[in-house]
Amino acid sequence: MARFAPLKSSSKTTETNKQWVAAPAESDYQHGFSFTTDDYALISQPGLNKKIVQLIAHHKSEPAWMLKHRLQALAIFDSRPMPTWGADLSQIDFDSIHYYLRPLSDTAKTWADVPDDIKTTFERIGVPQAEREYLAGVKMQYDSEVVYGSLKSQWEKDGVIFLSMDEGLAKYPDLVKEYFGKVISVGDNKFSALNTAVWSGGSFVYVPPGVHVSMPLQTYFRINSENAGQFERTLIIVDEGASVHYIEGCTAPAYSSQSLHAAVVEIFVKKGARCQYTTVQNWYKTVYNLVTKRARVEEEGEMIWTDFNMGSKVTMKYPGFILAGAGARGETLSMAVAGAGQHLDTGSKAIHLAPHTKSTIISKSTSQGGGIATYRGLVQVAPQAVKSKNKVVCDALLLDPASVSNTYPTERVLTHDVQLEHEATVSKIGEEQLFYLMTRGLSEEAASKMIVQGFVAPLIRKLPLEYAVEMNRLIDMEMEGSIG
């Protein structure tokens, strides 16, 4: 889910690919993103076996322990059954997936080559020109490199490491080894095992003690590195008293011919540190997005997940935090917009292991056109986590009778001295609200859009300004033609 990754992870349309390129015609994709690029240096055979894993490790010249880790994960992936809860995953054909694509370093493309409909989408969402070119696979412009360069020298001065995961492993093998797979273990679940076996790309971030990274780190900045985003692996370590805001994804609809995206994100927040991780994603509507994200938060640390889910056929994603140190705090803000043919099964996990820990989970979802939005959450308070507090709020909006909204919260409390609150509401757009706005001269569609935007506004507000603006326009686009 690297910011622009999916654009690049489209593949050669060879005969073998055709069968796993999504069944619906590409023209069905309303935002008109489809790239058939020939810019891959290496495409592995479809299917997954030991050889493929060895090939990946060999190509990346990885240390022996990583290969061992990968093979161990592969064995676990093979032995685990498919999850039978949540969304329907039975359609995934693991044998038709290419597990490793290595892009060529130079992709010569110009803005003029970019299809008009994509330009139109950018125009409507309001993506700045420099970003548009990057998004469309055009190389970075000189200006942006200057901006990136000055930020980079500042980070280097402070000792901040911000690399792709592959570079991180090559340059800081000891640091990676110390943390890799420590909060999401090899056998955590079937899809994290799959990721561990074949991971490629993703980010590696280390922030030294006391350093506050003022500008959000965006995968967007990390040019000239492999953004490829099918099985990316991200590791973020925020050392004592430091803080960082990391942003992945993009509001622009991301086409990917790959049918499966299984990422793993591990975050370590040390004593007194703070980490905010923002995801803005909008996958092609045939993608299975099965992601495992978890943070371990030490004493007085703070972890904030802002998770915005749009697009994809199926999303199953439950960013979690383990509050392991006294006074640690965690917060999840989750939003899901489910349209026709989509099942977004999202939520959050809060594990309280230490006294005086606090967590908040706020989830908002909208369902329309027969879409299914599910909140699935777990709050667990361990016996030693006395004086802990948790609050979960889920609000769902149903836009038509065919759509479905589910809420499955679980609160497990193993100590007595705690305060847990949960509340959830499901409703449709109020007739009175619509009527009022329509008497003021708005069309039904405009009125509905306004109500939905008001509904999600408290979450959108947490985004950096340019993302917030883009997100609002995107929700507008998603709702177009869905009313009445």
Added chain:
Amino acid sequence: MSDSVITYRYENLPDDQPIDLELTKPGHYRIELAGKGVEVNIKGVFQAKEQETVEVQVQIAHLAQHTTSNTLLRGVARDQAQLKLIGTIKVEPSANQTNAFLTENILLLNEGARAEAIPNLEIQTDEVKCSHAATVSSIPEEQLFYLQSRGLNLQTAQDLIVSGFLKL
């Protein structure tokens, strides 16, 4: 706990009065609102003590239009007991104009007592108003302090708060 499900099915409202249903025993219940306009108020109070595991599962199924359910489940767990309250509001596509509310409150009296609150919602149509709320907590210290400042000892104060909590 036995696996058998106790089902209550309501096709119509006698005398146009809401139906009051009180659940007194742990177990697995299914309450069906099968007739247009049916309104049910469900209450349940549960206590778990010593080494007990008390599990209550209530499914409230809205099958017909204009149905209303209000569910309030309360429980107290003490000693080494475990209390599990699982409530599910299910609104079928045929059940337009449904109002459904579910509340679960659990009080944990001492260290070692455990609780699980699972209030689920499964909504398959849009003309609905559904919500649920759940709390799990110990007795607020302020309340105990207040009663103790009035001359009650800790045990009496605790008993008083619990009996108030369980009186619906």
